[in-house]
Amino acid sequence: MLIPDSHADILDKQAFASVATIGPNGEPQNNPVWFGWDGSRIRFSQTTTRQKYRNTRTDRRVSLSILDPDDPYRYLEIRGVVVDVEDDGDLAFINSMASKYLGLDQYPWHQPADERIVIVVQPTHTTTMG
Amino acid sequence: MLIPDSHADILDKQAFASVATIGPNGEPQNNPVWFGWDGSRIRFSQTTTRQKYRNTRTDRRVSLSILDPDDPYRYLEIRGVVVDVEDDGDLAFINSMASKYLGLDQYPWHQPADERIVIVVQPTHTTTMG
Numbered sequence: 001m002l003i004p005d006s007h008a009d010i011l012d013k014q015a016f017a018s019v020a021t022i023g024p025n026g027e028p029q030n031n032p033v034w035f036g037w038d039g040s041r042i043r044f045s046q047t048t049t050r051q052k053y054r055n056t057r058t059d060r061r062v063s064l065s066i067l068d069p070d071d072p073y074r075y076l077e078i079r080g081v082v083v084d085v086e087d088d089g090d091l092a093f094i095n096s097m098a099s100k101y102l103g104l105d106q107y108p109w110h111q112p113a114d115e116r117i118v119i120v121v122q123p124t125h126t127t128t129m130g
Numbered sequence: 131m132l133i134p135d136s137h138a139d140i141l142d143k144q145a146f147a148s149v150a151t152i153g154p155n156g157e158p159q160n161n162p163v164w165f166g167w168d169g170s171r172i173r174f175s176q177t178t179t180r181q182k183y184r185n186t187r188t189d190r191r192v193s194l195s196i197l198d199p200d201d202p203y204r205y206l207e208i209r210g211v212v213v214d215v216e217d218d219g220d221l222a223f224i225n226s227m228a229s230k231y232l233g234l235d236q237y238p239w240h241q242p243a244d245e246r247i248v249i250v251v252q253p254t255h256t257t258t259m260g
Contacts, residue, residue: 018150020148020193021158026189028150030160032197061158062158063159063160065162067162072146072162077160077161129161
């Protein structure tokens, strides 16, 4: 397993991942997302109009910086590549994120015009502290 | 002022910044740091052996993702460039970070062999949420 056992628990917490992507001019971009973990891949939701999504269409490499919400001196960095983009037209994934992070059955901020997709990341390398 | 007034307060809190840099093969790297803010520039400490420091010698562009520790649905992304690297041989800067984050006069984990420097980032662009 690529994710060290010592830090895998962080992935099941209500932790945020700051996701770094490569922008149109090769510059880093970075902002926080909710994420899911199925034991082998990281998933996070996007709408198709978001810059982060467009970035991953050009360069599939991403890096997630994830702090333990219970101890900020413990963290896990996961580098990886976007291996799939899944449709979320029925909102199943974003609703599962609302359940994980908000304890709600449905994502409360969905806009009818939003075209939701799921970015699927295959981890390739990790670094840890704490 | 480049930093929006609406989110500038986050910079004075005990918030962590996930710093994305560009690695040797153009890939994003990303991990959390303590940081200081003087009203115009972001500073964070590194030792000269760290990959993040080496990355910024090759590509000066960085992006900091900073969540409000009191409200994770408020965040500030600061993109910028490394404009200076300052010597911290007397540990003045790392000790000021220990004061901000730990309430201590001295950084407790200094190793005699560590060559400490300060990465100075000039913000060029911000994005916010919340």
